[in-house]
Amino acid sequence: MTEAQAKPNGPMPSAQMERKLAKAVERAQQAFMEKNLRFTQLRQDVFAEIAATHASIGAYDILARLAEKGTRLAPISVYRAIDALLEAGVIHRLESKNAFFACRRIEHRTGRRPIFLACENCNGVQEVDSDGIFETIDRLSAAASFQPRVKFVEVSGLCEACRPGKD
Amino acid sequence: MTEAQAKPNGPMPSAQMERKLAKAVERAQQAFMEKNLRFTQLRQDVFAEIAATHASIGAYDILARLAEKGTRLAPISVYRAIDALLEAGVIHRLESKNAFFACRRIEHRTGRRPIFLACENCNGVQEVDSDGIFETIDRLSAAASFQPRVKFVEVSGLCEACRPGKD
DNA sequence: TCGGAAACGTTACTTTATACCACCGGGCCG
DNA sequence: CGGCCCGGTGGTATAAAGTAACGTTTCCGA
Ligand SMILES: [Zn+2]
Ligand SMILES: [Zn+2]
Ligand SMILES: [Zn+2]
Ligand SMILES: [Zn+2]
Numbered sequence: 001m002t003e004a005q006a007k008p009n010g011p012m013p014s015a016q017m018e019r020k021l022a023k024a025v026e027r028a029q030q031a032f033m034e035k036n037l038r039f040t041q042l043r044q045d046v047f048a049e050i051a052a053t054h055a056s057i058g059a060y061d062i063l064a065r066l067a068e069k070g071t072r073l074a075p076i077s078v079y080r081a082i083d084a085l086l087e088a089g090v091i092h093r094l095e096s097k098n099a100f101f102a103c104r105r106i107e108h109r110t111g112r113r114p115i116f117l118a119c120e121n122c123n124g125v126q127e128v129d130s131d132g133i134f135e136t137i138d139r140l141s142a143a144a145s146f147q148p149r150v151k152f153v154e155v156s157g158l159c160e161a162c163r164p165g166k167d
Numbered sequence: 168m169t170e171a172q173a174k175p176n177g178p179m180p181s182a183q184m185e186r187k188l189a190k191a192v193e194r195a196q197q198a199f200m201e202k203n204l205r206f207t208q209l210r211q212d213v214f215a216e217i218a219a220t221h222a223s224i225g226a227y228d229i230l231a232r233l234a235e236k237g238t239r240l241a242p243i244s245v246y247r248a249i250d251a252l253l254e255a256g257v258i259h260r261l262e263s264k265n266a267f268f269a270c271r272r273i274e275h276r277t278g279r280r281p282i283f284l285a286c287e288n289c290n291g292v293q294e295v296d297s298d299g300i301f302e303t304i305d306r307l308s309a310a311a312s313f314q315p316r317v318k319f320v321e322v323s324g325l326c327e328a329c330r331p332g333k334d
Numbered sequence: 335t336c337g338g339a340a341a342c343g344t345t346a347c348t349t350t351a352t353a354c355c356a357c358c359g360g361g362c363c364g
Numbered sequence: 365c366g367g368c369c370c371g372g373t374g375g376t377a378t379a380a381a382g383t384a385a386c387g388t389t390t391c392c393g394a
Contacts (some may be wrong), residue, residue: 038372098319098351104284133300136300143285145327146286147326148284148322151323154262155315205391207341227381243383
């Protein structure tokens with residue numbers, strides 16, 4: 001896993017990946033500005049690392065990758081950056097895996113919640129529209145006199161590419 | 168926050184609690200028999216500890232409570248018991264809290280999935296019928312060419328008893 | 335009754351996450 | 365200008381959650 005210079009992360013041409021990553025970072029910056037939060041260097045570095053994987057990644061993996069690039073950090077620093085990124089809504093937390101991934105849908109930052117489809121093989125995550133699930137949850141909660149605050153809908157399985165019996 | 172949770176259902180005489188717990192243990196035993204699994208002493212102890220809280224409880228809390236009663240165990244032993252209890256379907260795991268609670272709906276052992284309403288104040292958990300949510304998830308997964316394996320829907324919030332602004 | 339599988343004990347370890355305290359740098363008040 | 369607050373950061377240490385490895389015991393069916 002040592003490459004000349006750039007991110008060795010997938011079958012996509014490095015240049016194109018770089019461009020996409022830069023765009024994602026730019027969008028993140030925008031999100032921070034809109035919420036009057038500071039997109040510091042550390043936060044940017046951590047976000048870039050998460051966005052670069054195009055999958056879910058654990059806090060300590062981020063730590064390790066940054067370390068490889070010369071940025072040695074304490075875990076707490078990464079977690080603080082992650083907290084800020086979560087607050088800005090530019091990443092999501094995958095509860096079932098204790099991992100994080102970059103949000104690719106701008107509308108999530110305005111309160112709209114998706115559901116997460118997490119591949120057990122490649123760690124890729126799809127965010128798909130909840131199609132009324134959260135409304136149903138609200139209704140069920142109300143019927144149970146329960147006041148919902150945070151709702152998690154996560155599905156673990158296999159994505160199309162990782163599915164067996166297809167070639 | 169490991170001690171003395173208020174029960175969602177108010178104070179209950181100790182004798183009655185004992186009786187309820189005994190019943191729960193008995194039902195668990197039944198479930199183990201039906202699945203040809205062994206309801207060993209360790210598993211029974213761990214289950215009793217979980218069922219006694221009437222709320223979600225972490226593995227290390229179980230460990231501590233058993234230790235107080237003279238049963239000193241290694242973490243792995245508790246986790247092995249938990250695995251068996253999960254397999255038998257007599258407890259559920261709350262992914263968003265890394266905690267476990269006793270199932271109070273027999274029908275869950277036959278594949279029917281509920282959604283979980285977890286109180287952030289008292290740690291009580293309600294299991295309510297999913298009312299088609301899981302079917303919706305299946306549909307959304309199919310539309311995304313995703314093959315689901317494990318699904319969970321968890322809601323974190325406040326139960327009726329813990330709700331502010333009501334007395 | 336004996337042989338293999340399941341359960342358990344013990345030790346050590348990994349992974350995930352937070353507490354605590356000091357410091358720095360920019361905005362703000364006097 | 366000078367002192368102060370405050371959010372962000374660095375560093376150390378430690379808590380919390382979960383697992384690997386390996387040997388021993390217990391159970392159960394042939
Ligand atoms: Zn998103
Ligand atoms: Zn995949
Ligand atoms: Zn249940
Ligand atoms: Zn409550």
